[in-house]
Amino acid sequence: MLVLEHVAMHYQRGRDILPVLEDISLQVEKGEFVALIGPSGCGKSTLFKLIGGLLTPTSGTIWLEGQKINGHTGHISYVPQHNSLFPWRTVEGNAALALEVSGMPRQQALQIAREWLPRMGLAGYEKAYPQTLSGGMQQRVSFLRALLSPQELMCLDEPFGALDALTRLEMQRWLLDVWEQHRRTVMLVTHSIEEALFLADRIYVLSQRPARIIKEVTIPFNRPRTPATMALPRFIELRQEIHALL
């Protein structure tokens, strides 16, 4: 589905060059849930901007379904780090945004968004403005917007980073539920080891900047996963193993 081949990226700051990504190679299969984990500032958001086509890699190639997409936008569905909901659009209008961009008539897009909102736990909030909702609910709207987006690959950039611990836990379970029902291809960026272990099929561990992949972990736990998964001895072992790397 998605393949990164020796992707490197540096930012130019005046005369200075800031190397951010150094030789990243990875792949994501269709229907797979892959987590990227790495310290803050190592270049995780930069990697998504490369895949999303906002930036062009300094070297290396990004392939999506056999097509080279270096610097091409429009190929992924995206949950940005800050939810970036549009304040002048209602909840349903925000959820319908990606569908509208893809060319669907507005009324039809809104209709689909309205049908989905109850399944996201947002029934009754169709006409509310996002800035009147709690952080967790805003994140659900942002997630639904990406879920309705027609692209197969969903990139989630620390979607729960700004939430408090309890809401975060609740949202992780919610995301797991939704994903286990719909099985889209997902790339999740996070700096929480537990989150990655709980949600993903596979984890790439990134180093400090300039980031390299220092380990790839295939997660053995069966689905559907439950909070009890987090108490398994293997879970705790893996957590410590990854923790030692960071």
Added chain:
Amino acid sequence: MRKFIERAGPPLAAILVLLVVWEIAVTIYQIEPWLLPAPTAILREAIQSHSRLWVHTRATLEIAIFGFLLGAVVGGALSVLLHAVFPPLRQALYPLIILSQNIPIIALAPLLVVWFGFGMLPKVLVIALMCFFPILVAALQGLDYPDPAMLDYLRVIGASRSQIFFMLELPNSLPHLFSGLKVSATYSMMGAVISEWLGAQQGLGIYMRLSAASFRTDRIFVCIVLIVALSLLFFGCIAFLERKLIHWNPRKEGA
């Protein structure tokens, strides 16, 4: 309503005190009415001449509103043109537009009279010239600087240039546009009065001039009060429209 009293109370009280002190001072020191008429004398004059005042007010209001509307349309259209339709035009035109604001209106006005005569047109043009600039600058600000994260989002999911314009830049510029409209609404009354000094049959500006020539200071004061009140009213109308149109801004609670 209580909020309104809390906010408007103190300045209103201050004005009232000022008026009372003014009235008393004029009476005690027996100041000549052509120098400084008492507030009650001004009020009396306003009531006596209300039908004539209405004729002049209407003439001024007419050119102020036409000038403002023309300025708003030109300012708004120009902002979209410079931002979205043909950006290279911007490098060529923007300096000229800024230059146009540095030409003193007083110098330009007689020129407009030479070209367009003494009718409504040159006056409306003067007002429009004063009004379009704040609107243009404010609207451009909103069009040029949308939230970068929202812009990134739209680009990642493949939005076209025109989708970005209609979904992000245009709604983002609305609140800015209204700041510009409010500034211009205030200018437009002032502009109307100044433009009437070019020569006019009717209007508060011309009435003021005639009153000054015949030392009717009370009439000048009536005009000033009217102009201030109309400016405020105009501003209030725009603010009202803003609240109706920009419904997404979180309201202050408990109003």
